[in-house]
Amino acid sequence: EVQLVESGGGLVQPGGSLRLSCAASEFTFKLYAMSWVRQAPGKGLEWVSGISGSGGTTDYADSVKGRFTISRDNSENTLYLQMNNLRAEDTAVYYCAKDGQWLVQGGLDYWGQGTLVTVSS
Amino acid sequence: QSVLTQAPSASGTPGQRVTISCSGSSSNIGSYSVNWFHQLPGTAPKLLIYSNNQRPSGVPDRFSGSKSGTSASLAISGLQSEDEADYYCAAWDDSLNGVVFGGGTMLTVL
Secondary structure, three states: OOEEEEEOOEEEOOOOOEEEEEEEEOOOHHHOOEEEEEEOOOOOEEEEEEEOOOOOOEEEOOOOOOOEEEEEEOOOOEEEEEEOOOOHHHOEEEEEEEEOOOOOOOOEEEEOOOEEEEEOO | OOOEEOOOEEEEOOOOOEEEEEEOOOOOOOOOOEEEEEEOOOOOOEEEEEOOOEOOOOOOOOEEEEEEOOEEEEEEOOOOHHHOEEEEEEEEEOOOOEEEEEOOEEEEEO
């Protein structure tokens, strides 16, 4: 069974940084695109960023472009999200999700349990 | 405001058939596959339909998806109490170079 386990969430002050990790197992990690999707309290889903299977293609939502960086280590089967210059509106549960294809297309067939990021002073 | 438009709520009685709609544009639904997710309170979303009308293994055939032009629909037949959840549509958008989600539809089983 595919497993995605996020870690790295927590409380951070506005302007601070945080690095999320997502450990993947039980599938050939390098063959699939991965995405980060977030959900603010009481709100809907918002796609944040995606990366192709090789890591050569990355995409970002306008709301995080220039502040967040997605990356992956295919030798360690791990996905990352480096979040800098955090704002209160970045407060959300962050989900790691596996795409069904090599490139990000939105067919997110497996999701982690999520990790909460709270940006507050 | 979400790029894909969904009604915020829908409802039905047990056994009934309900439809949830998702409206987009030529840069997303009009050009790319639509995917549907459902989310129970306090849990992670789950893929329900991919590539417009394909069900992942384990998803009952009570759930079906369709697409026409720049709109898509999710139909649930034989409604059950456990279907009460939030439902989201999503698609790639080539104007934004990213995945866009609908705002979500909260389905209530009366």
